Amino acid sequence: MHVLVPMDYSELSKEALRTAVTVHAGADITVLHVLDWHTSDRGPGGWGDTPDEFDQWLEGAKERADELFAEARSIADEHDAEVATETIVGDDAKQIVRYAEDHEIDLIVMGSHSRSLPARILLGSVSETVVRRAPVPVTVVR
Template identity: 45%
Template sequence: MPETVLVPLDGSPLSERALRYAIEKFSKAVITTIHVINPADSLIDVEMGGLPAASNWYDRAQERADGIHTSATEFAADHDLDLDTVTEVGRPARAILEYADEHDVDQIVMGSHGRSDIERAILGSVAETVTRRARVPVTIIR
């Protein structure tokens, strides 16, 4: 059994399912959730709303991260577990892999995707990259 489990959360139903799975299967492990704020998302804000909309993208992204972690923490508390939560800034796959390496994570549990099919085709799959490059076992939840 792993002692430390990392669960990347992006707010999607599959990432929530991954957290549920991790809590059920690895209840004795230290579970950490990670949400990665991707600076590339600010480009979408510029395209959709111009520079004024992009000027506070980070504040909105941080609020979203806080909400995701709060929901996860409450869910874990309902199962008598404490979670560690982390928010990183960067490219999601890279940030997840770096965190796992730097903190001696034993297992990663994540949803198979959080984006639409079109976004995944254009941007690539974070889960795919993590699975290929991780130095620890990765469980993909579908």
């Protein structure tokens, strides 16, 4: 079994990983972090006039992802599990679904949300979109 755990910096995504390594012990688990400039603190259109600004953001986002992956490996180690890690750039929900389609994923385990209520209303819930569009079962951790 191959389990995909999309992670951001929320406690719910960490709880989703704990659930995956506990309930699906022995499964291949991939932690996926999507670098989505739409949800970045810089926001859409906040890149200025030069492509270098986006490149700098991307480099910083990848460095932060490495820190997230270190934490994910630590969580996995606590449960005598191993995780593979992947980073991709794009829209959160679309990239999670695409990854599941392209990598023979059997199950997605993810946190229910990480944004504030106003952001979820305006932007939609990533987990809700994944549940509706994923080609495999999705376990949503609350």
